[in-house]
Amino acid sequence: MLDIPSRVRVHVDALIAAQNDMGVCDAIGRNAPVGKPATMSAPHLPNVAGIDSTVPASAHTAAALADASVPSTAPGALIQDRLAGWVSDLTTLHELTERLATTSSLDDALHELLRAGAALVGARRGMVVLEPPAGRGPSSTVGLGLAHADLGHIETVPRSATPYGRILDGAPASTPAPVAQADLFGDEALDPRLREVAARLGYAASYALPLATVEAGKLGVAVWFYDEPAEPVERQRHLVGLYGRYATEHLARLLDLDRARRRMAIIAEELLPSRLPRVPGVRLAARHLGGPRGGGEWYDALPLPEGALGLAVGSVSGSGPSALAAMGRLRASLRAYAVMEGEDPVAVLSDLELLLRLTEPARSATALFAYCEPALRKVVLAGAGHTPPLITGERRTEFVETSLSAPLGMLACWEAPSVEFSPAPGETVLLYTDGLLRRTGDPTDRAFARLHAAAASVPRAARHDPAAVADHVLRSVLPEGLGCAEDPDEDAEDMVMLAAWFE
Structure with a gap:
């Protein structure tokens, strides 16, 4: 839940009633460009999500969005603007988690996770590497906007040079930190093979989010790719972090259910x-x-x-x-x-x-x-x-x-x-x-x-x-x-x- 100071007490019934009923995912779908975009490749998140959609974007990536608000001389206007943003963010998270909760298979849940995360961080492509602990479920890699050949190219990069590899193979922390690579080609220490694959696939930045909680453990990593140097702003990181923790718990339940079904299938075959x-x-x-x-x-x-x-x-x-x-x-x-x-x-x-x-x-x-x-x-x-x-x-x-x-x-x-x-x-x-x-x-x-x-x-x-x-x-x-x-x-x-x- 977002931190709202207790001393901020504003009557916002009228404000909430005036909010647009269209959620962030539906807004993205309605504002999708027709044909090949010229100046931006991804529909920006609408204002109802508390995200400024006027920031220009790259050819294939929604750029990082600035959390800027126009000062107002009216008393309490700034507080109401911030509160409106918080309410809108909570509405967005509710919509996205509701959609994720309706998925009943691992494959559907992973695809929904990629789509929702891309909307939150302002990207259009991504991948999930699911590697649960031994005996807990199958490992899999799912892509968004990436063909099987593209995922194969990414897997040719030394694992230690990739952000998902550093998270999965790092110290067994219960909640590893996300890894942001804001400018891959500006990083002199970048692995040559990673630079080659990034240039071939046309992405210049990435943001990796661990799928790990204290209860579920470390299940995998979600990575989103930007076509130009960019990284999510603080509010985007906070929102995708909250969503990622919920998604991790949901994936853990699906893994347990899948394991139980596999065991029953084995018993049925033995009978x-x-x-x-x-x-x-x-x-x-x-x-x-x-x-x-x-x-x-x-x-x-x-x-x-x-x-x-x-x-x-x-x-x-x-x-x-x-x-x-x-x-x-x-x-x-x-x-x-x-x-x-x-x-x-x-x-x-x-x-x-x-x-x-x-x-x-x-x-x-x-x-x-x-x-x-x-x-x-x-x-x-x-x-x-x-x-x-x-x-x-x-x-x-x-x-x-x-x-x-x-x-x-x-x-x-x-x-x-x-x-x-x-x-x-x-x-x-x-x-x-x-x-x-x-x-x-x-x-x-x-x-x-x-x-x-x-x-x-x-x-x-x-x-x-x-x-x-x-x-x-x-x-x-x-x-x-x-x-x-x-x-x-x-x-x-x-x-x-x-x-x-x-x-």
Whole structure:
């Protein structure tokens, strides 16, 4: 918070009411020049931010802004001007921190940090080097107005010669001081490689702000670049310092959240089969896309006596560690029931429902279990509130008709008839969870139609490979293809797909 002397007592209700409602970020966007600017390259901060916008700027950098006010002979005018500047600065910080608080991923938060900091210090380009302590999160470098090649050029400079390197590799102080290089080419002690890179990228000054607090520790450094010799004035340094401390705490929370999600993803993978069995007459492939919240989607495949094969997919309600634990218990129980009475899928699911109702009465689950005899190309399956399998080949692509049934744990006694079908040679049976349908973002009927169209469009050359079939279907159905597995949306759910190709 800005220091306001306690003896300054001015009624400013009318003053605050007269403030312009347009914030600094919106003002910057509205005043952005069209085309290539001639005398200035960055829109100046409006007066509502308490920053004088009449100071001329360089070709690509908003120059340092002077904190000058016109003396007034009216009593109290100077105090009201200073108080107006403080109120405007607080409004600006509130707007910028609110925008940062809405970010839910590290990448979005780093980009927002660069944009807000550039507006506060009067620059247009910058970079963030995030290097949290070992085990706390991934390291990354993000640029503003800099291409990947530009960031690569900067990284060729000896680390000890860069301002971010001196901060990150310096003494382990809880709050390192910012580093300002007001005139790079006027500094005779400048590293030759840094001078060469600065001339190539067209910047002549920089301001580096440590991303460090006592609570969060040292997480990284944000650096903004000026095209001509310049540096932020005292008030700009104060504002960006306050914003940087808030940003550091926000980044620390996102790093902790990202680490927790990665751990849950590892646990989920460990609870699923490490490898699929080899059974004559059938080939298997599985795909699992985890969501940020960690869900209870699962699959299983296990060899059974007399050359048979058991296939299962399912989902438990809820998310997080409790859902993962329930998923692990349910999958282990189904394996036991499948070994004892796998040739009767209805009995397997009935036993599973009884176990779920007795041990976890507040939780429900969907499941599908199929008993396969590859030598006879015969499949008998039963489902409990689960999506129907999809069978696809060169001659047909259709959903297997299953009877309607409630999920496990929803009724006092679950039971539904089984269905039997025979895949033709070269056909693939796709078992999947409803998380796949919800990831499409479409209504259920349209999601089913999209899934059917994707399976029907599998190239002929790929139809004999269950892994290729599964990948093609996922690329066609999901809005961002398989790339969404690396960076899923905040609300994306777990999904699994199990593909069985019959000879």
